[in-house]
Amino acid sequence: MIKVKDRKLLLLPGDGIGPEVMGEVKKIIEWFNKNKSLDFKIEEDLVGGASYDKHKNPITDEVFYKALESEAVILGAVGGPKYDNLEFSKRPERALLKLRKELKLFANLRPAICFKQLVDASSLKPEIISGLDIMIVRELTGGIYFGEPRGIEPIENNERKGINTHTYTTSEIQRVARVAFDLAKKRKNKVTSCEKSNVMEAGVLWREEVQALKDKEYSKIELSHMLADNCAMQLLRNPKQFDVIVTDNLFGDILSDEAAMLTGSLGLLPSASLGAKDKNGKIRSMYEPVHGSAPDIAGKNIANPIATILSLAMALKYSLDLDKEANQLEKAVQSVLDDGLRTKDIMSKNMKEVNTSDMGNAIIAKLK
Numbered sequence: 421m422i423k424v425k426d427r428k429l430l431l432l433p434g435d436g437i438g439p440e441v442m443g444e445v446k447k448i449i450e451w452f453n454k455n456k457s458l459d460f461k462i463e464e465d466l467v468g469g470a471s472y473d474k475h476k477n478p479i480t481d482e483v484f485y486k487a488l489e490s491e492a493v494i495l496g497a498v499g500g501p502k503y504d505n506l507e508f509s510k511r512p513e514r515a516l517l518k519l520r521k522e523l524k525l526f527a528n529l530r531p532a533i534c535f536k537q538l539v540d541a542s543s544l545k546p547e548i549i550s551g552l553d554i555m556i557v558r559e560l561t562g563g564i565y566f567g568e569p570r571g572i573e574p575i576e577n578n579e580r581k582g583i584n585t586h587t588y589t590t591s592e593i594q595r596v597a598r599v600a601f602d603l604a605k606k607r608k609n610k611v612t613s614c615e616k617s618n619v620m621e622a623g624v625l626w627r628e629e630v631q632a633l634k635d636k637e638y639s640k641i642e643l644s645h646m647l648a649d650n651c652a653m654q655l656l657r658n659p660k661q662f663d664v665i666v667t668d669n670l671f672g673d674i675l676s677d678e679a680a681m682l683t684g685s686l687g688l689l690p691s692a693s694l695g696a697k698d699k700n701g702k703i704r705s706m707y708e709p710v711h712g713s714a715p716d717i718a719g720k721n722i723a724n725p726i727a728t729i730l731s732l733a734m735a736l737k738y739s740l741d742l743d744k745e746a747n748q749l750e751k752a753v754q755s756v757l758d759d760g761l762r763t764k765d766i767m768s769k770n771m772k773e774v775n776t777s778d779m780g781n782a783i784i785a786k787l788k
């Protein structure tokens with residue numbers, strides 16, 4: 421078997437249930453190292469509240485440089501009530517924003533897949549979501565969350581004004597659209613681009629630039645444009661009409677959360693954030709579950725580790741060129757669900773309830 425050398429992975433478990441779910445990921449990486457002759461070098465460090473507790477800083481420069489040097493970062497979750505009153509720059513979430521911004525992770529990929537075994541966990545009718553498999557590509561480093569000017573300023577009559585600015589350039593739009601088109605090529609060749617071109621100039625530009633890229637480079641892709649509010653409605657009415665959806669930072673934030681809830685459980689949803697290719701063809705990347713640190717269940721060994729395990733599968737696929745291993749891991753998860761094993765959050769009648777570590781062990785047993 422081929423030894424895959426120098427695959428450096430940085431694990432940042434973070435806060436709350438982060439370390440518990442990351443523990444299962446570590447076991448799986450160790451299994452791959454031992455049984456598949458892969459040679460991942462794992463480093464692990466503090467981020468978020470855990471880093472603040474030790475360093476008074478949600479991410480140190482040292483950890484940041486480790487992230488720069490690794491092929492992929494896998495993050496658990498950050499945050500918790502203990503840190504809610506810290507000043508903005510010290511908050512656990514600042515670490516995430518810094519990693520996304522400084523690693524230039526401009527494309528956030530959030531699959532929404534409805535596992536056939538868990539159709540009943542969704543609040544929608546089974547026929548609407550059964551077999552659902554969509555991918556939302558959200559622009560992550562531009563738009564209204566980063567645009568200048570921004571702030572809150574006093575105005576006349578003792579009033580204040582809150583200001584944020586929504587801006588996008590041609591290259592910002594086209595690089596994220598390219599990610600969506602390339603993903604669609606490996607799926608059903610269908611992309612829906614969402615904006616509000618009816619009321620926003622930046623939306624008009626978005627529509628025109630996505631179309632221009634498609635016309636120039638992706639003639640085989642079926643591209644349609646949809647207003648973001650209509651997309652929010654269509655996701656509930658008939659989500660299976662979509663394959664890949666590409667949209668900006670703000671609309672993507674909302675639409676990807678909505679799509680996530682179609683599937684019923686936060687504990688199952690992975691995500692990837694990808695940057696540009698460097699001259700060696702490598703992309704910077706970070707993988708994390710969609711859920712947060714779940715302080716209400718932290719430390720009880722009952723969290724669902726599947727979202728983080730599927731985040732590892734995405735890393736294998738998108739950063740490490742290990743599609744076979746990624747498929748093997750995804751199949752192992754499916755197979756454990758087929759066997760009726762469920763963590764508390766997805767438990768239903770006649771199924772067998774297991775804890776976090778049992779779920780990880782069962783997935784490893786399937787890999788074998």
Ligand code: NAD
Nearest residue numbers: 497498499500686687711712713714715716717723724765
């Ligand atoms: P959350 O996702 O942590 O939890 C929402 C609900 O889902 C809770 O009831 C929780 O118990 C449950 N849940 C979440 N993940 C689960 C899992 N893997 N298994 C079983 N149940 C699970 O969202 P929240 O409660 O709004 O936020 C809690 C903290 O997490 C806050 O400090 C928030 O800022 C932070 N947060 C962090 C991230 C991140 O790190 N990317 C994302 C969202 C929220």
